[in-house]
Amino acid sequence: MTTPTAPVLVAGGGIAGLTMALTCHQIGVPVVVLESVRTLAPLGVGINLQPNAIRELIDLGFGEQLDDIGIEATEWALVGRGGNDVWSEPRGRAAGYRWPQYAVHRGELQMMLYRAVIERLGPDAVRTGHRVVGYRNTSGGVVAVVDRRDGTTTELHGSLLIAADGLHSAVRAQMHPSQPEPHWGGQILWRGATPGPPVRSGAAFTLVGTIDQRFVHYPISRVDPDSGLQLQNWIAELTVDTDGGLAGSDWNRRVDIESFLPAFDDWTFDWLDIPGLVRGAPAVWEFPMVDRDPVDRWVDGRVCLVGDAAHVMYPVGSNGASQAIVDARVLGAKFVEFGIDVDALAAFEAQLIEPISALVLRNRGHGPIGILRLVDERCGGYFDDIDDVIPRAEVEAFMADYKAAAGFAMAELNEAPPTIPPGSGVTR
Secondary structure, three states, rough: OOOOOOOOOOOOOOHHHHHHHHHHHHHOOOOOEEOOOOOOOOOOOOEEEEEHHHHHHHHHOOOOOOHHEEEEEOEEEOOOOOEEEEEEEEEEEHHOOOOEEEEEHHHHHHHHHHHHHHHHHHHEEOOOOEEEEEEEEEEEEEEEEEOOOOOOEEEEEEEEEEOOOOOOHHHHHHHHHOOOOOOOEEEEEEEEEEEOOOOOOOOEEEEEEOOOEEEEEEEEOOOOOOOOOEEEEEEEEOOOOOOOOOOOOOOEEOOOOHHHHHHHOOEEEEEEEEHHHHHOOOEEEEEEEEOOOOOOOOOEEEEOOOOHHOOOOOOOOOOOOHHHHHHHHHHHHHHHHOOOOHHHHHHHHHHHHHHHHHHHHHOOHHHHHHHHHHHHHOOOOOOOOOHHOOHHHHHHHHHHHHHHHHHHHHHHHHOOOOOOHHHHHHOO
16 A cells, blocks of 8 residues: 555644644654644643553653643542542552553643644644635545635645544534534533642542532642642533523633632632632633534545544543544554555544444543442432442442543553554555
8 A cells, every 4th residue: 555645634733633643644644734723822721641642642752741741640539528538549650550641731732742743744734724614525535625714715635534623523514414512411610720739649630529519620730849839720510400501612711700619619628728729710711511422423435533523522531632642543553554545444433433432421421420429329428438338349340440441441551552563654
């Protein structure tokens, strides 16, 4: 199989799209990224990257840069409304994985990938101000219909079109024209980042509260030696009445903290001052927690969905961005195996669509934090000894089942060969 003269076109310059571009470059495939915004900027706040995704980033050459954009996570904890642990466990290398887990600033991760694309592929590899709005399959490739920021529309020819254009994917909308609007179950999130003293181990993901009202906290930087503070990412979550419908799904709606802080006014513990943390944030953003119903196909001819365009999911398992990275790497492995052709897209879809669609629905049902529902029902979140509420073996089984479904069960991941073996490429 020879590499095509027409490049692979990638719609979207987010985490999935940029990882796809770097993967194509690694295996010798020409690629162009089409990004709608005119200038990429480090937007967003914190996200977690699981060991399965970190393995892929290390294989792409980013092992030494991850400390610059985040912190290695070593603990994951669920805490009841009364402030006592429901469950805690080590994470990443502290748990025995061969690769770490990282809490990072999402925008800084995107910019790290973007800089690498420009350095490795050249300045023309990412065309900003280009939004893919449709496509046509042809006998020898694909045509992407692109709206440009200057108000004109153009058509670009490629060997394949990989749609990494997110929740509001125009490519997915064409592939599935009758799909419903994003699904909203009533959860609203408020997100911010505040400098603060280390909490617990200083490298812990902590979720406090109940299934309908909770507060997520984790650091995304190392402790500053002068101030003793580190940047703390936080998310306040409330479940509300859905009768009013979905107001929107914009990640960048800035709001006043008084719109939600009264609900958390008395959430102060000796180890975490939630109202104080919220008040210390320079800016807070609100958005509804949404996903999309799974679809029966991610591929249409020479067009393939990846990342959130394929399977946007509730952010309850810390695996949305991780799966976007894994998607790009698995698709790259299929290119190595089958060439730049429809067979590679079909193999990618066959491997991932069923388990990842199931994961979307599992996360809609609260994913790994679903154990809080049982705690809420049995004691309202207030207890002295969790073993009096729920047997440890029951929680262990619940968590192990989720890790297996999300693709980061430790034994399987540690023993798995590289997704793309070193030196692999598509034959020129």
